Every structure is written in structure tokens, then in C-alpha cells.
Amino acid sequence: MSTGYLIGNWSRFYIVDENNRSVAKTEFSGSEQECTEKVRNLRRGVPPPEIITLIEEAGPLVETLVVEDDALARTLQQTTGCTVTVPASPNDMFRRLRLMFFKKGIHSRHPLAVSTAREDKKEADTHPDMRILRLVDMLTMYDESYQFYNNFKETWYENRFSDKESPVIQPDLQQEESIVRNTDGLLEVVSVLRKRTRKALALVLREYSPTLYNVAGLEIAARLIAEAGSLERLATMSAGTIQILGARKAFFRAKHSGSPFPKFGIIFSHPYIQALPSHHRGKMARLLSCQIAIAARADVYTHRDISRQLRLKLKKRFYQLRGIL
Amino acid sequence: MTQVSHTTNPRVFYMLQGRKKVLLTQDASPEYSVYGEQKVEADSHIFRTWDPYRSKLASSILEGLPSIPIREEDTVLYLGAANGTTASHISDIVGSSGVVYCVEFSPVPFGDLIRLAEHRTNIFPILADARDPVQYSFMVGGVDVLYCDLAQPSQCEIVLSNAARFLRSGGHLLQAIKASSIDSSLPPSQVYETAVSELSRGFAIRSTIPLDRYQKKHIMVWGVYAP
Numbered sequence: 001m002s003t004g005y006l007i008g009n010w011s012r013f014y015i016v017d018e019n020n021r022s023v024a025k026t027e028f029s030g031s032e033q034e035c036t037e038k039v040r041n042l043r044r045g046v047p048p049p050e051i052i053t054l055i056e057e058a059g060p061l062v063e064t065l066v067v068e069d070d071a072l073a074r075t076l077q078q079t080t081g082c083t084v085t086v087p088a089s090p091n092d093m094f095r096r097l098r099l100m101f102f103k104k105g106i107h108s109r110h111p112l113a114v115s116t117a118r119e120d121k122k123e124a125d126t127h128p129d130m131r132i133l134r135l136v137d138m139l140t141m142y143d144e145s146y147q148f149y150n151n152f153k154e155t156w157y158e159n160r161f162s163d164k165e166s167p168v169i170q171p172d173l174q175q176e177e178s179i180v181r182n183t184d185g186l187l188e189v190v191s192v193l194r195k196r197t198r199k200a201l202a203l204v205l206r207e208y209s210p211t212l213y214n215v216a217g218l219e220i221a222a223r224l225i226a227e228a229g230s231l232e233r234l235a236t237m238s239a240g241t242i243q244i245l246g247a248r249k250a251f252f253r254a255k256h257s258g259s260p261f262p263k264f265g266i267i268f269s270h271p272y273i274q275a276l277p278s279h280h281r282g283k284m285a286r287l288l289s290c291q292i293a294i295a296a297r298a299d300v301y302t303h304r305d306i307s308r309q310l311r312l313k314l315k316k317r318f319y320q321l322r323g324i325l
Numbered sequence: 326m327t328q329v330s331h332t333t334n335p336r337v338f339y340m341l342q343g344r345k346k347v348l349l350t351q352d353a354s355p356e357y358s359v360y361g362e363q364k365v366e367a368d369s370h371i372f373r374t375w376d377p378y379r380s381k382l383a384s385s386i387l388e389g390l391p392s393i394p395i396r397e398e399d400t401v402l403y404l405g406a407a408n409g410t411t412a413s414h415i416s417d418i419v420g421s422s423g424v425v426y427c428v429e430f431s432p433v434p435f436g437d438l439i440r441l442a443e444h445r446t447n448i449f450p451i452l453a454d455a456r457d458p459v460q461y462s463f464m465v466g467g468v469d470v471l472y473c474d475l476a477q478p479s480q481c482e483i484v485l486s487n488a489a490r491f492l493r494s495g496g497h498l499l500q501a502i503k504a505s506s507i508d509s510s511l512p513p514s515q516v517y518e519t520a521v522s523e524l525s526r527g528f529a530i531r532s533t534i535p536l537d538r539y540q541k542k543h544i545m546v547w548g549v550y551a552p
């Protein structure tokens with residue numbers, strides 16, 4: 001009776017004893033699609049039948065099984081009844097075994113690797129974080145193009161009619177003007193697309209991070225998640241970081257040159273901050289970013305919409321600062 | 326007729342354009358252009374130009390990395406492979422018997438890595454966070470070279486924990502360090518010094534090459550694993 005190490009590479013797995021001898025060996029069976037699912041499940045801590053059989057086969061020879069993954073260790077212990085442990089720090093045994101067993105001859109697993117990569121990418125693309133990231137990019141693009149075309153149009157007219165009272169288009173410019181006039185149609189399309197993007201964002205956010213959505217509002221919630229990279233990463237951030245999220249440039253400028261640190265980033269456009277005189281905005285921003293931090297954590301860890309309490313607190317503070325309470 | 330010679334590494338080539346040295350690798354997928362690089366035909370082989378402004382490994386070579394420690398048939402673990410610009414040249418260098426495991430956690434550039442892998446059977450794209458090597462412990466085998474270009478504050482720790490799982494003793498580390506991605510308020514030299522001393526816990530450092538001519542405030546660290 002001894003210790004066994006579970007090592008593997010995509011679809012081929014071994015249990016190896018302390019003397020580097022393989023005591024059992026297996027290869028995933030099934031179509032490429034089935035094998036891909038097995039690989040992806042294993043990474044989530046769900047072992048395919050081949051791994052269970054492998055452990056049973058090694059059973060009489062192996063007292064303790066060592067694996068590298070906590071989640072897998074738990075499920076294996078439950079399903080096989082074998083004692084399964086995970087080394088506290090990277091165990092040199094695994095490194096040496098990997099070099100011994102999985103250094104060459106890996107090319108046969110290339111198709112499986114590519115198909116796993118494709119499935120992983122598909123899943124990542126439909127993840128709410130990625131959808132929010134893309135929709136925020138679209139929103140930014142529509143905002144910028146609206147402003148761009150609108151500015152162009154206004155400037156064009158301003159330059160042609162210095163006399164605002166009685167606008168007259170010079171005959172030579174009529175053709176030009178008729179093109180510019182049609183910019184209106186473009187602006188309309190852009191604002192329709194912008195509205196649809198907001199609607200799509202609202203659908204994702206209401207489901208994915210309802211507390212954050214209700215506390216920060218649609219655009220701030222979405223932009224915070226996009227800037228952090230994911231809701232989960234936002235939930236690990238301190239209120240102080242959240243307060244200046246999106247003001248990266250100003251932050252580093254301050255750090256280098258000693259100019260004042262930015263007080264707000266993305267949250268600056270929140271109506272409670274906008275509606276206050278500037279000497280009160282910092283105070284409001286501090287509470288708002290605190291509530292946002294709590295909201296993001298609630299959405300990630302407890303999956304409960306606790307926005308009612310958080311909003312109440314914000315509202316109170318707002319009225320206090322406005323001098324109404 | 327283009328004259329192509331090899332550098333101190335037999336798998337890395339160059340040609341002269343006037344007095345300028347243009348780096349090349351022998352193209353493993355002539356029908357496919359990875360990032361708009363030029364193709365050059367010489368000695369009945371197709372070569373791809375290797376742009377030092379796009380790839381920190383190319384600039385390291387031009388800036389005096391004695392010889393890049395990647396050989397034909399080597400197995401390489403690449404952390405932060407992004408679109409695969411540099412990874413594709415490493416794929417040329419190791420050739421069809423070698424392997425390049427490409428770890429990248431951002432799904433957008435990962436799409437390009439998948440396309441690259443469709444044209445090159447030695448590219449294994451892995452969508453995962455390099456901070457958590459257990460995630461891919463069933464996908465990566467033992468490796469000869471660890472290449473890291475992560476732009477992460479904790480990159481040295483990440484390198485050490487990946488080496489401890491995958492890199493052979495005596496294997497090589499190439500790590501591109503951008504000073505500002507570790508700490509933008511300290512002078513770069515101080516950031517490099519701290520990073521190198523952290524890496525010394527597992528590596529004998531062979532050289533550090535400043536890359537400023539091509540990538541501002543970057544260095545390439547070359548080390549040999551001595552666990």
C-alpha cells in the first residue's frame with residue numbers, strides 16, 4: 001500500500017507510484033465531441049467514468065491518492081471512497097512526473113486541444129461579462145459617432161450662416177447642404193441603435209447584477225463591470241478603487257506629477273453627484289462607491305437583490321447634503 | 326536573390342536590407358499570414374519577417390540576447406500569448422515536433438490563437454488564467470522553456486508557480502517585464518531590480534536586456550531554472 005499520483009494530459013491519464021512506476025493507465029473514449037466534454041468537465045472537478053475506473057483499478061495498490069486540484073479531490077473522495085489529498089504547495093513530484101510522462105508524443109491530442117479551446121471560447125463569449133463588455137463598446141461607439149456627426153453638422157451650418165436671422169444658402173452650396181441636411185437621418189439611426197443597445201444591456205444586467213444595476217443605474221453599472229473586466233473582479237475591489245475606476249489616466253498623472261488625485265471616475269455621471277454642488281460631491285461619491293462595492297458583492301456572493309436598503313441610504317445622504325433633511 | 330543567414334540560433338535567420346538586419350523564421354504555414362508579416366522566399370524555403378516593434382522576443386535578439394534558448398523540438402509554455410504574434414514565431418522555431426502551449430485569459434485575442442492553431446499543429450491554445458496553473462495542469466505537459474509576457478503586477482510569482490509545475494530543471498525562462506505594469510510610480514530600474522531578485526529564488530539569471538529602443542521601459546529577463 002502506497003501513495004499514488006494522478007497525472008494526465010488531455011485524454012491520457014496515469015496513476016503513478018512513489019517510484020515513478022505507472023500502476024494504472026487510461027485513455028478517454030468516445031467521439032472528439034465527447035472527449036472535449038470530458039476534458040472540460042474534469043477541469044470543473046467532475047471526473048469522467050474513465051478516471052473513476054482508473055482509480056478503482058489502482059485501488060489495491062494505492063492507499064492515498066494525490067491530485068493537484070481541490071475540487072477534483074473532493075469529488076473523487078466522495079465517488080471512490082479513496083483517500084484523496086492535495087499538496088499544500090506545488091509538489092515537485094508532479095513536475096518530475098509530467099516531464100517523464102508528458103514531454104513528447106502530445107501532438108496526437110492537438111485536435112482535442114483545439115476543440116476544447118473552441119468550446120471554451122464559445123462559453124466565454126456568451127458569458128454576461130463578455131456581453132456587457134461588447135455592449136459597452138457599442139454604446140461608446142454610438143455616443144462618439146453621434147457627437148461626431150452632430151458636431152460636423154452644426155459646424156457646417158454655423159460657418160455658412162453667420163447671419164442667423166436670415167439664413168440663405170448660396171446657390172453654389174446647395175448640393176453640399178442637401179448632403180449635410182441628410183445627416184439627420186444618420187443621427188436618427190444612431191440614436192435608435194443606441195437605445196436598443198441600452199435595452200440589451202438592461203436585460204443582461206437585471207438578470208446578472210440586479211443590485212448593482214438598481215444602485216448605480218444602467219450605464220454606470222455596465223461601465224464599471226467593463227472597466228473592471230468582470231463583475232467578479234469588481235466585487236473584489238475596494239470602495240476607494242471603485243470611486244476612481246475609469247479615471248486611470250488622471251490617477252497616474254497625479255501619482256507622477258503631484259497634481260490632485262481624481263475624486264471620481266465612471267461614477268461621476270450619477271444623478272446624485274451631478275445634482276450636488278462641487279464641495280459636496282466627494283462626500284456623496286464616497287458613500288456611492290461604498291454602496292456599489294456592497295452591491296457588486298451581493299450580486300456575486302449571495303445572489304440577492306439588496307438594492308432597496310442601499311438606495312435608501314444613498315437617498316438619505318443625498319437629501320442631507322442638499323440641505324433638505 | 327535574397328541572401329538569408331542564420332543567427333547564433335540555427336532556427337532564427339536574418340537578411341540585410343541595406344544595413345538593417347531583418348529577422349526571419351522559417352514559415353511553418355506559408356498559406357497563412359498571422360499578423361500581416363512579409364514573406365520572403367530564399368533557398369527554396371519560405372521565411373516570415375519578424376517585427377521587433379511587434380514582438381519583444383525579436384527585439385531582445387536585436388538588442389543582444391546572446392542566443393535565444395529555444396531549439397527545434399522544444400516544448401514551450403507561453404503565458405500571455407495574446408493574438409499569437411510572438412507565439413507564431415516560436416512555433417516556427419520549435420518546428421513540427423515541438424509544442425507551444427499558449428495560455429491566454431482574454432477571450433477576444435484567444436479567438437486569434439484558435440485560428441493560429443488551426444494552421445499549426447504545434448500550437449495548443451488554452452483559455453485560462455495564468456495565476457491558477459491548476460486549471461490547466463491536465464493540459465500542459467513538462468516543458469523546456471517558459472515564456473512570460475503578462476503585463477501583470479504579480480508576474481514573477483506567476484512565473485515561479487508555473488515553473489514549479491511544468492518547467493524542467495535547467496530549462497529556460499524568458500520573461501518580458503514592462504516596468505509600469507508592476508509599479509508605475511517607481512523608477513523602472515528599481516522595478517527591474519526587485520523583479521530580478523524575486524526571480525532569483527528559482528532561477529539563475531543569465532542576462533537582462535533593455536528593450537527601450539523598440540518597447541519603452543521594458544526588459545527581457547533570461548534565466549535558467551534551478552529549483
Ligand SMILES: C[S@@+](CC[C@H](N)C(=O)[O-])C[C@H]1O[C@@H](n2cnc3c(N)ncnc32)[C@H](O)[C@@H]1O
Binds near residue numbers: 476
Ligand atoms: C503584452 S500582451 C502579450 C503580447 C504577446 N506576448 C506577443 O508578444 O505577441 C499580455 C497578454 O497577457 C494576457 N494576460 C494578462 N494577465 C493574464 C493572466 N493572468 N492569465 C492569462 N493571460 C493574461 C493579456 O490578456 C494580454 O493578452
